[in-house]
Amino acid sequence: MQQQYAQSILPEEDLAYTVLSDLKRVTREYATAATEAACPDIRQMFTNLLSSTLKMQGELYQVMQSLNMYNPASPVLRQEIDKQLKEYQQTQQKTSQFLQQRMGGQPQGMQAGYGHMVQQQQQHNQQNSHQPYYM
Amino acid sequence: MLQPMTAKELEYVADSMSNEDLLIKQCTAVSVGASNQQLRQMCSQMLHTHQQHYQTLLHTLQQHQSMAPTQPQQ
Numbered sequence: 001m002q003q004q005y006a007q008s009i010l011p012e013e014d015l016a017y018t019v020l021s022d023l024k025r026v027t028r029e030y031a032t033a034a035t036e037a038a039c040p041d042i043r044q045m046f047t048n049l050l051s052s053t054l055k056m057q058g059e060l061y062q063v064m065q066s067l068n069m070y071n072p073a074s075p076v077l078r079q080e081i082d083k084q085l086k087e088y089q090q091t092q093q094k095t096s097q098f099l100q101q102r103m104g105g106q107p108q109g110m111q112a113g114y115g116h117m118v119q120q121q122q123q124h125n126q127q128n129s130h131q132p133y134y135m
Numbered sequence: 136m137l138q139p140m141t142a143k144e145l146e147y148v149a150d151s152m153s154n155e156d157l158l159i160k161q162c163t164a165v166s167v168g169a170s171n172q173q174l175r176q177m178c179s180q181m182l183h184t185h186q187q188h189y190q191t192l193l194h195t196l197q198q199h200q201s202m203a204p205t206q207p208q209q
Contacts (some may be wrong), residue, residue, distance in 0.1 A: 010191065012165070012169040012171060012174065013172060015150065015161070015164055015168060015169065016165060016169070016174055016178075017177050018161060019158065019161045019162060019165060019178065019181075022157065022158055023156070023158070025154075026151075026154045026155075026158065029147075029150065029154065030151070032147075033137060033144075033147035033151065036143060036144075037137075037144055037147070038138075038141050038143075038144065038146070039137070039140060039141070039144060039199075040138075041137055041198075042140065042144050042148070042195065043197070045191060045192075045195055046147070046151075047151065048191075048194075049150050049151070049188055049191070052184060053188075054164070060177060063173055063177050064174075065174070066173075067171060067174065068158045087203065118157060123176065
């Protein structure tokens with residue numbers, strides 16, 4: 001049996017890595033194909049293939065990581081997160097002001113909808129200033 | 136109700152079948168060549184999924200075959 005495993009030209013971690021990187025590439029190609037499809041049935045097919053390939057890629061990654069074949073990148077420093085968080089909270093604030101100016105004459109509904117979202121966000125920020133929040 | 140496939144869609148379907156074919160062969164290589172059992176099992180499962188993907192793509196091509204015009208359209 002051992003001899004059977006020795007037939008491969010590449011070491012097993014290289015083989016697994018090749019499959020993993022091709023799954024990553026194919027995932028991107030399915031995403032592109034889905035966005036560029038004109039027929040609804042073909043778009044749906046590519047969407048399903050994308051989801052299935054993405055699932056396999058994630059599972060293979062987990063297996064490879066558990067076998068120490070793939071080391072994840074080192075964690076980012078807290079200061080880096082703080083910096084990005086601060087910057088994008090400012091961006092959000094500015095965009096919110098921009099929207100309020102531009103939509104000043106718009107029907108109440110739209111304004112109220114966005115205002116509500118911003119208000120929620122501000123409350124959230126006060127409650128926990130270190131947790132990133134995605135809109 | 137199906138609509139005719141575009142030239143671009145045909146290219147994507149054909150490229151996708153090439154990709155799936157390559158993955159079928161790669162998964163076969165790992166599932167017979169790797170010494171780690173977990174890796175072999177995983178790749179043999181993936182092999183089946185890629186075969187299904189290939190079949191899906193082929194089937195779509197067949198479905199659109201009869202609908203395709205034989206003369207260039209305006």
